Amino acid sequence: MNATEDMNATQDPQPHDDAPLVELAGVSKFYGNIRALEDISLRVHPGEITCVLGDNGAGKSTLIKIISGLHQHDGGTFSIQGEETRLASPREALDRGIATVYQDLAVVPLMPVWRNFFLGSEPTVGRGPLRRLDVQRMRRTTHSELLRMGIDLRDVDQPIGTLSGGERQSVAIARAVHFGAKVLVLDEPTAALGVKQSGVVLKYVAAARDAGLGVVLITHNPHHAYLVGDRFVLLKRGAMAGAYEKDELELEELVRQMAGGSELEELSHELRR
Amino acid sequence: MTVTTQPGGPDGSTEPANSSPRPPTSDERLVHRSLPVRLLRRPELGAVVGAVALFIFFALVADSFLRPSSLSTVLYFSSTLGIMAVPVALLMIGGEFDLSTGVMVTSSALASSMFSYQMTANTWVGVGVSLLVTLAIGFFNGFMLTRTKLPSFIITLGTFLMLTGLNLGLTKLISGTVTTKSISDMEGFDSAKAVFASTLTIGSVNLQITIVWWLALVAVATWILLRTNVGNWIFAVGGGVEAARAVGVPVARTKIGLYLGVAFAAWVSGQHLLFNYDTVQSGEGVGNELIYIAAAVIGGCLLTGGYGSAVGAAVGALIFGMANKGIIYAQWDPDWFKFFLGAMLLLATLLNAWIRKRAEATR
Numbered sequence: 188m189n190a191t192e193d194m195n196a197t198q199d200p201q202p203h204d205d206a207p208l209v210e211l212a213g214v215s216k217f218y219g220n221i222r223a224l225e226d227i228s229l230r231v232h233p234g235e236i237t238c239v240l241g242d243n244g245a246g247k248s249t250l251i252k253i254i255s256g257l258h259q260h261d262g263g264t265f266s267i268q269g270e271e272t273r274l275a276s277p278r279e280a281l282d283r284g285i286a287t288v289y290q291d292l293a294v295v296p297l298m299p300v301w302r303n304f305f306l307g308s309e310p311t312v313g314r315g316p317l318r319r320l321d322v323q324r325m326r327r328t329t330h331s332e333l334l335r336m337g338i339d340l341r342d343v344d345q346p347i348g349t350l351s352g353g354e355r356q357s358v359a360i361a362r363a364v365h366f367g368a369k370v371l372v373l374d375e376p377t378a379a380l381g382v383k384q385s386g387v388v389l390k391y392v393a394a395a396r397d398a399g400l401g402v403v404l405i406t407h408n409p410h411h412a413y414l415v416g417d418r419f420v421l422l423k424r425g426a427m428a429g430a431y432e433k434d435e436l437e438l439e440e441l442v443r444q445m446a447g448g449s450e451l452e453e454l455s456h457e458l459r460r
Numbered sequence: 461m462t463v464t465t466q467p468g469g470p471d472g473s474t475e476p477a478n479s480s481p482r483p484p485t486s487d488e489r490l491v492h493r494s495l496p497v498r499l500l501r502r503p504e505l506g507a508v509v510g511a512v513a514l515f516i517f518f519a520l521v522a523d524s525f526l527r528p529s530s531l532s533t534v535l536y537f538s539s540t541l542g543i544m545a546v547p548v549a550l551l552m553i554g555g556e557f558d559l560s561t562g563v564m565v566t567s568s569a570l571a572s573s574m575f576s577y578q579m580t581a582n583t584w585v586g587v588g589v590s591l592l593v594t595l596a597i598g599f600f601n602g603f604m605l606t607r608t609k610l611p612s613f614i615i616t617l618g619t620f621l622m623l624t625g626l627n628l629g630l631t632k633l634i635s636g637t638v639t640t641k642s643i644s645d646m647e648g649f650d651s652a653k654a655v656f657a658s659t660l661t662i663g664s665v666n667l668q669i670t671i672v673w674w675l676a677l678v679a680v681a682t683w684i685l686l687r688t689n690v691g692n693w694i695f696a697v698g699g700g701v702e703a704a705r706a707v708g709v710p711v712a713r714t715k716i717g718l719y720l721g722v723a724f725a726a727w728v729s730g731q732h733l734l735f736n737y738d739t740v741q742s743g744e745g746v747g748n749e750l751i752y753i754a755a756a757v758i759g760g761c762l763l764t765g766g767y768g769s770a771v772g773a774a775v776g777a778l779i780f781g782m783a784n785k786g787i788i789y790a791q792w793d794p795d796w797f798k799f800f801l802g803a804m805l806l807l808a809t810l811l812n813a814w815i816r817k818r819a820e821a822t823r
Contacts (some may be wrong), residue, residue, distance in 0.1 A: 252669050277708065287706065294700065295695065295699040295766065296699065298692075298695050298696065298699055306704065306709065307704070307708040308708070309692055311689060319683075320688040320691075397673075434518075
């Protein structure tokens with residue numbers, strides 16, 4: 188929202204009502220003696236999109252794994268709604284309202300859309316040996332929830348693999364929204380997609396934001412990030428290379444930073460004929 | 461909250477005709493999905509078509525094929541395969557193999573027979589011990605798989621070889637021969653035989669009770685697969701284990717449960733073997749595991765997991781039964797049976813690959 192508040196509040200320890208949904212302060216992660224992340228700080232507010240940008244090997248996936256409960260951080264603090272925490276598993280992260288949508292493994296391609304939508308959280312009716320899936324409700328809810336996100340699906344019975352890559356990502360996002368996620372972590376949602384499909388996915392990312400979720404968007408595409416992002420964290424070789432609010436930053440500057448800035452100039456020298 | 465999809469927006473009451481057309485349109489498209497398309501999506505379609513074709517074929521070429529006694533023989537043979545093929549199919553949908561099923565059936569029968577004989581216990585005690593032993597073997601398979609993360613092919617190949625050796629070695633050690641002693645005069649034999657190996661007479665037709673076990677297993681497996689959350693998990697761990705794990709599906713428990721299901725069916729088969737023939741040959745069962753897998757594959761299960769059905773596996777077993785007995789009723793050389801099955805399996809796999817391509821095709 189405003190830059191000054193952010194600057195002053197980074198070291199503010201006490202929890203309060205408008206505490207960020209997720210806050211990392213000085214988080215580090217080591218694999219043996221290899222530094223994967225060092226002194227990373229970022230905050231996720233409801234209704235805002237925090238973009239994490241970085242080249243391959245910058246530590247983006249390590250950062251996701253910490254937020255989504257796959258790995259634990261070694262240093263610094265990780266707070267959820269002002270409460271310092273350490274997540275033991277993806278299940279715990281889900282229970283705390285953090286849903287992660289991975290690039291390639293968001294859905295099970297051969298399963299119908301509605302089965303994918305409710306996978307892992309299936310509603311049932313009846314009791315004892317007659318406890319069964321509430322199939323009607325699952326079908327109906329899938330259709331209406333997707334429609335609410337702006338995805339008009341012809342047939343929720345079709346295998347989700349028949350949807351385009353962008354649509355599959357969008358279903359995964361709609362699923363996270365439906366199951367009450369407060370924080371949505373998106374791992375390179377547009378990486379494998381064309382221009383049009385990327386636009387579709389970004390639209391749903393914005394829809395999730397408008398639904399009041401805090402979004403962490405991991406990407407190496409500054410153009411996509413700048414379109415939807417409210418704040419930007421740049422990673423480089425496991426360390427923070429910069430943190431900006433949207434109004435502090437021009438797209439050109441973000442692109443330059445992402446392209447490697449001086450490195451790119453060097454490269455252009457090398458490539459000059 | 462909502463995205464800009466409905467121009468009618470909040471004041472839909474003034475323009476109901478304008479804001480409502482969208483959902484009805486999509487529903488309409490749903491209704492118009494044609495019957496052939498829906499059928500094409502069923503994994504067991506290929507097997508059902510094959511079974512009908514095979515039935516008509518043998519009805520034409522073999523005069524005795526349509527006799528009730530012949531049909532009941534076909535059903536009996538199919539049921540002995542089908543009892544195993546159904547849980548094997550579930551396991552394959554869950555993305556795993558079990559090569560130890562054939563000899564596990566024998567192990568189960570041996571455990572039951574030898575425990576009852578050596579302890580001079582009621583045969584039902586042996587049956588119970590056998591259930592525990594067989595479930596333990598299944599648990600071992602599942603536990604090793606989820607712990608070591610080795611391919612199930614290797615792990616169950618190991619179990620297969622170990623069980624083959626144990627079956628022969630222990631039987632020789634305990635009974636002195638490769639065959640178990642007769643337990644037909646022991647207490648509880650008759651009631652156990654009634655449950656596992658009796659014949660029901662309906663009208664003039666004699667039906668083996670294994671057919672009932674078979675149908676019951678198909679019904680239970682279909683229910684689990686299509687109407688419970690566990691079924692959803694089975695499809696998911698076979699079709700995309702990482703995606704399943706990411707949304708909180710208990711992957712290890714699901715897989716171990718599938719191996720326990722296979723073990724349970726092996727126990728039923730083993731008890732049938734024992735109470736039908738009263739003695740058990742300890743070297744039996746080798747090679748049957750591939751027949752069960754073949755039946756599941758003919759029934760539409762993908763080798764790579766995530767797709768298939770219990771009904772399909774049952775129909776696959778029926779195809780085996782019809783081919784095996786039909787060739788005899790047609791008075792052909794039974795040597796052709798295996799060739800025929802191999803061709804059937806290839807055809808079925810080609811069909812499955814084609815279906816999968818359609819199902820996974822990305823626009």
